[in-house]
Each structure stands twice: as structure tokens, then as C-alpha cells.
Amino acid sequence: MHIPDGFIADPFIWGGCSVLSLLTLGLASRQVGTLWQERAPLLPAMTGAFLFAAQMFNFPVAGGTSGHLLGGLLACVLLGGWTGMLVTALVLTVQALLFQDGGVTALGANVFNMAVVGGGGAYLLYTRLAALSGSAGFRRAMLVLSGFVGVQAAAFLAGLEIGIGGVVPTHTALLAMSTVHLPIGLAEGVATAAIVGALQRLRPDLLMGAEPAVVPARVWALAGAGVMALAGLAVLFASSLPDGLEHVAEQLNFSSRAFAALPAPFPDYQLHEESPMWQKLLISAVGLVVVSGCMLVVQRLVTSMRRSS
Amino acid sequence: MLLHYSVSHLLESEGGPLAQVDARVKVLLSLLLLLLMALVPAGDLERVRRLASVVLVVVVVARVSLKALILRLLPLLPFAVLVLFIPFLHGGESLWRWGWLEITQPGLLRAQEVGMRMGAMGLTMAVLSATTPPGVVLQALRVLKVPGPLVETLAFMFRYLFLMIDEGQRMQRAWRGRGGEWSFSSLAQQSLGSLLALLFLRTYGRGERVYLAMLSRGYTQDRGKVELGEIPRTQWVGGAAVALSLVVIRYVP
Numbered sequence: 011m012h013i014p015d016g017f018i019a020d021p022f023i024w025g026g027c028s029v030l031s032l033l034t035l036g037l038a039s040r041q042v043g044t045l046w047q048e049r050a051p052l053l054p055a056m057t058g059a060f061l062f063a064a065q066m067f068n069f070p071v072a073g074g075t076s077g078h079l080l081g082g083l084l085a086c087v088l089l090g091g092w093t094g095m096l097v098t099a100l101v102l103t104v105q106a107l108l109f110q111d112g113g114v115t116a117l118g119a120n121v122f123n124m125a126v127v128g129g130g131g132a133y134l135l136y137t138r139l140a141a142l143s144g145s146a147g148f149r150r151a152m153l154v155l156s157g158f159v160g161v162q163a164a165a166f167l168a169g170l171e172i173g174i175g176g177v178v179p180t181h182t183a184l185l186a187m188s189t190v191h192l193p194i195g196l197a198e199g200v201a202t203a204a205i206v207g208a209l210q211r212l213r214p215d216l217l218m219g220a221e222p223a224v225v226p227a228r229v230w231a232l233a234g235a236g237v238m239a240l241a242g243l244a245v246l247f248a249s250s251l252p253d254g255l256e257h258v259a260e261q262l263n264f265s266s267r268a269f270a271a272l273p274a275p276f277p278d279y280q281l282h283e284e285s286p287m288w289q290k291l292l293i294s295a296v297g298l299v300v301v302s303g304c305m306l307v308v309q310r311l312v313t314s315m316r317r318s319s
Numbered sequence: 320m321l322l323h324y325s326v327s328h329l330l331e332s333e334g335g336p337l338a339q340v341d342a343r344v345k346v347l348l349s350l351l352l353l354l355l356m357a358l359v360p361a362g363d364l365e366r367v368r369r370l371a372s373v374v375l376v377v378v379v380v381a382r383v384s385l386k387a388l389i390l391r392l393l394p395l396l397p398f399a400v401l402v403l404f405i406p407f408l409h410g411g412e413s414l415w416r417w418g419w420l421e422i423t424q425p426g427l428l429r430a431q432e433v434g435m436r437m438g439a440m441g442l443t444m445a446v447l448s449a450t451t452p453p454g455v456v457l458q459a460l461r462v463l464k465v466p467g468p469l470v471e472t473l474a475f476m477f478r479y480l481f482l483m484i485d486e487g488q489r490m491q492r493a494w495r496g497r498g499g500e501w502s503f504s505s506l507a508q509q510s511l512g513s514l515l516a517l518l519f520l521r522t523y524g525r526g527e528r529v530y531l532a533m534l535s536r537g538y539t540q541d542r543g544k545v546e547l548g549e550i551p552r553t554q555w556v557g558g559a560a561v562a563l564s565l566v567v568i569r570y571v572p
């Protein structure tokens with residue numbers, strides 16, 4: 011998944027990803043300052059070297075393909091979210107500079123995919139899920155799930171970045187990346203859970219991020235904003251082709267009978283035919299805010315009903 | 320088990336005229352070259368070709384062995400295969416058709432451009448790392464204002480990497496002797512997980528001992544710094560001239 015130089019053709023994509031990664035890593039390095047001073051660079055450096063060594067070994071996965079550990083989630087569980095992201099980013103930097111694995115101009119995108127989203131994002135998901143139950147088996151299962159989701163999200167982003175630049179059509183890139191990384195994501199989750207399980211038995215004191223920490227509200231807000239921004243971006247690349255139901259309707263010749271019970275304010279995400287890009291962006295933002303607002307209201311309602319019963 | 324890529328070649332730095340040039344000059348010039356190439360708008364084949372030929376000249380001048388270059392470019396292999404598929408993936412004027420397989424003119428141009436970009440940029444970094452010892456490349460990052468603790472961590476990481484690989488190979492041999500097999504099912508049954516966790520712990524133990532020994536002998540962050548010294552004036556001038564000509568080659572119509 012290490013995108014090489016030249017594969018992200020659009021400077022706005024690699025430039026934008028670099029800015030996003032730098033901002034996140036800047037935030038992270040402010041948080042980890044004390045750890046770095048107390049335990050010196052030893053634990054982060056060892057973890058980095060370990061990820062590096064673990065990434066060099068390919069293991070066979072189903073269908074004759076092979077995959078290797080990405081390790082973003084593992085680093086976060088070992089070191090805590092912020093340090094884990096930073097260490098994964100350092101590993102990617104060494105790989106780009108010394109091993110030609112992943113490009114230098116694509117480094118920002120690779121860091122964003124694999125360290126920020128595949129590492130930090132997956133870890134955020136894990137802390138949320140692990141807080142639901144204290145059972146060791148449940149937490150292990152949640153590690154597998156978070157590892158899988160993290161790899162899938164990273165692969166999706168990588169596909170999107172390559173696709174937007176026009177090197178490969180977006181839908182082809184997305185489909186290829188997501189399919190290839192299905193077994194790899196599963197292996198990532200299983201490997202992370204296995205290594206964390208073994209370390210928990212042998213040296214639990216070294217695991218700084220295995221217990222679900224209380225994540226500050228502003229981190230959730232940031233992550234939420236990030237997801238919204240990405241979803242908004244994805245709307246722009248939503249297929250204008252008919253979806254499955256519409257396709258069947260057209261095939262069976264009853265699409266003309268379809269009518270809207272209520273006129274939609276923005277049909278097909280447009281104010282009028284051929285709306286400019288900024289209008290589409292604005293409309294998708296409005297849609298996302300409305301949908302998440304509704305979900306928040308439903309969540310509040312459910313919680314208050316539970317409390318009263 | 321397959322090695323994703325080999326690392327032993329990294330310890331061998333090649334000689335040649337570029338090995339004499341200061342690492343900071345090389346790092347800055349390589350980054351400039353990558354940046355110029357990445358900023359060429361998509362479809363501008365002419366400029367991509369120009370910059371790629373500059374890289375080829377550098378490769379010839381550097382006199383790096385072919386083996387060293389190929390070993391360093393191995394991680395690009397999957398993407399090189401992907402480049403071969405690009406001509407089939409774009410719509411446009413058809414050049415060749417067999418059933419649903421179709422090579423198009425825009426697809427072919429795109430593949431050419433991406434291949435050249437990827438190859439030239441990969442070669443730039445390969446030449447840099449082949450003519451500069453890895454530790455020095457990392458230290459040269461300080462000119463780019465990468466914070467000291469991060470550079471130190473990078474240097475440590477690099478040092479422990481080889482420790483980890485040695486230890487890993489030893490443990491793997493023993494594990495194989497006990498009937499272990501590198502497969503998905505052994506990963507799921509946790510025998511592989513335990514092995515990897517043990518690898519981490521054993522190397523951590525060794526690393527900790529080494530680090531404590533370093534501290535007790537008076538190691539501080541500044542002592543660990545490799546002194547790169549002053550950049551000679553001739554190299555300043557030469558570097559600036561090369562940078563200028565790169566910009567001219569990129570922007571001249």
C-alpha cells in the first residue's frame with residue numbers, strides 16, 4: 011500500500027495530504043514530549059524497528075497473494091495513540107528515504123493513510139469498542155475488527171488518491187485496492203491481536219495503550235470532522251451512473267412510473283443541472299450535517315429512554 | 320517465508336564521484352528534483368521526459384552498479400506491473416483490440432508518463448541512498464529542520480533494525496526446527512503471534528542493555544550526533560548551479 015512517487019498525479023492531493031499529516035503529527039508530537047524525555051527514544055525506536063522488521067516478512071494469504079503487517083494499530087496499542095501514530099510515520103519516512111518503499115512526495119499521503127487513519131483512526135475505534143466490555147476475548151475480537159477496518163480505510167484512501175489524480179480510473183482503483191486488502195486486513199487484525207495477546211501475558215507493563223483510555227471530546231470532534239470531510243469529498247466522486255435499484259427499474263421499464271412523493275430540495279446533489287463544484291461541496295456538507303444531526307437526536311432519545319426505564 | 324525486500328545491501332555504500340559530495344547537498348538536490356517532477360502537470364509528457372533524462376545523466380555520472388540500483392528499486396515492482404495495465408484502463412481512441420481487451424491512445428500516453436515519473440523519481444532516491452551511508456542521510460535531515468529527538472529516534476530505529484532482523488532469523492530457525500510454519504493458520508493459532516511478541520521482548524531487552532551502557536558512558540543526544548562539518552564552498556556553488564539548471568530545465572517552454 012506504499013504509494014510510490016509519480017502515482018498521485020494531482021499536486022493538490024499529495025500536497026493536501028502532506029498538510030493534513032503534518033498537522034496531525036504536530037499535534038501528536040506536542041502530546042508525546044514527556045514520554046520521549048522520560049523513556050528516551052528507546053521504546054518508540056524499538057517499536058519502530060519492530061514494525062519495520064515485521065513488515066519485511068510477507069505471509070501468504072488466501073488466493074495466492076501475500077501480504078505483510080502494516081502495524082499502525084499495533085504501534086498505537088503498544089505506545090498509546092499519539093506516539094503510535096508518530097512512530098508509524100517515522101517508519102514510513104525511513105522506508106521512503108532509505109528503502110525506496112513508498113515515494114517521498116507521496117510520503118504525506120502514505121502517512122495519512124497508514125499512520126493517521128490506519129493507525130490512529132483504527133485505535134480510536136478500538137478504544138471505543140473495548141470500553142464496551144472488559145472481557146479479554148471480546149477485546150481481542152475488537153482488535154481484529156479495528157485492524158481490519160483500519161486497513162480497509164487506508165486502502166480505500168490510497169485508491170481514492172491514485173484515482174483522483176487520474177492515473178487509474180477511480181472506481182477501478184477503489185475496487186482493486188479494497189479487494190486486495192480484504193485478506194490483508196484480516197491478517198493485520200489477527201496478527202495485531204495475537205502479538206498484543208502474547209505481550210499481555212509476558213510483559214503487560216510495556217503495553218501503554220491496551221486499556222481503553224478516555225479520549226478527550228476534542229479528539230472525537232476532530233476525528234468526526236475528518237470523517238465528515240472525507241465523506242463530503244467522496245460525494246463528489248459518487249457515481250452518476252444509476253444505482254442497483256435504478257438500474258433494475260430501467261431494465262424492467264418501470265423507472266418512468268417512479269415519482270417523488272416529496273420534491274427533493276437538491277436532486278442528485280445539484281441545485282440545478284451542471285452545478286459547479288463548490289455548490290456540490292456545499293450541498294454535500296449540508297446533507298452530512300443534517301444526517302449527523304438526526305443521528306445525534308436519535309442517540310440522545312435512545313439514551314434518555316434507557317435511563318428512564 | 321518471503322523477504323519483502325532485502326536490507327543487507329543497505330550497508331554497502333557505493334563509491335563513485337557522488338560519494339564525495341556532502342550529504343546535505345545531495346538530499347536537498349534530490350528533494351528539489353522530486354518536487355519539480357511532481358509539480359509537472361499531468362499530461363505534460365515533454366517536461367517529464369526532460370527531467371527523466373536529467374536523472375539518467377545523474378545515474379551514468381554516479382557510476383552506481385546496476386545490481387545496487389535494481390536491488391533498491393525492487394519495492395517498486397508491484398507498481399511497475401500496475402503501470403503495464405494502465406493502457407487498458409482508459410477510454411479513448413482505440414489502437415488495438417482483442418475481445419474486451421483494448422489498448423487506447425490516452426491510456427498508452429498515461430502509462431508512459433506514470434512509468435517515467437515513477438522510474439525517474441525512484442532512481443533519484445536510489446542513487447542518493449547508494450552513494451550516501453544511511454546514517455548520514457538521516458543526520459542530513461537536520462538541515463530540513465526535522466526536530467532533533469525525531470532524528471535521534473530515526474537513527475536508533477535504524478540501529479535496532481539489524482539487531483531485530485538477526486534475532487528474528489535466529490528465532491525463526493529454532494521455531495522451524497520445532498515444526499513451526501509461516502502461514503495464516505499459525506498466525507491465527509497465535510504461535511506466530513507469540514514468536515513475534517517474543518522477538519520484540521528479546522530485542523527490547525538487548526536494546527535496553529545497550530542503551531543503558533551508552534548512558535553510563537556519558538551518551539547524550541548531542542553526542543550521538545554525527546558531525547557533518549562545513550559544506551565546502553565549491554559544493555555550495557556547484558549545488559546552487561545544479562539547482563538552478565534543474566529549475567530552468569523544468570520551466571523553460
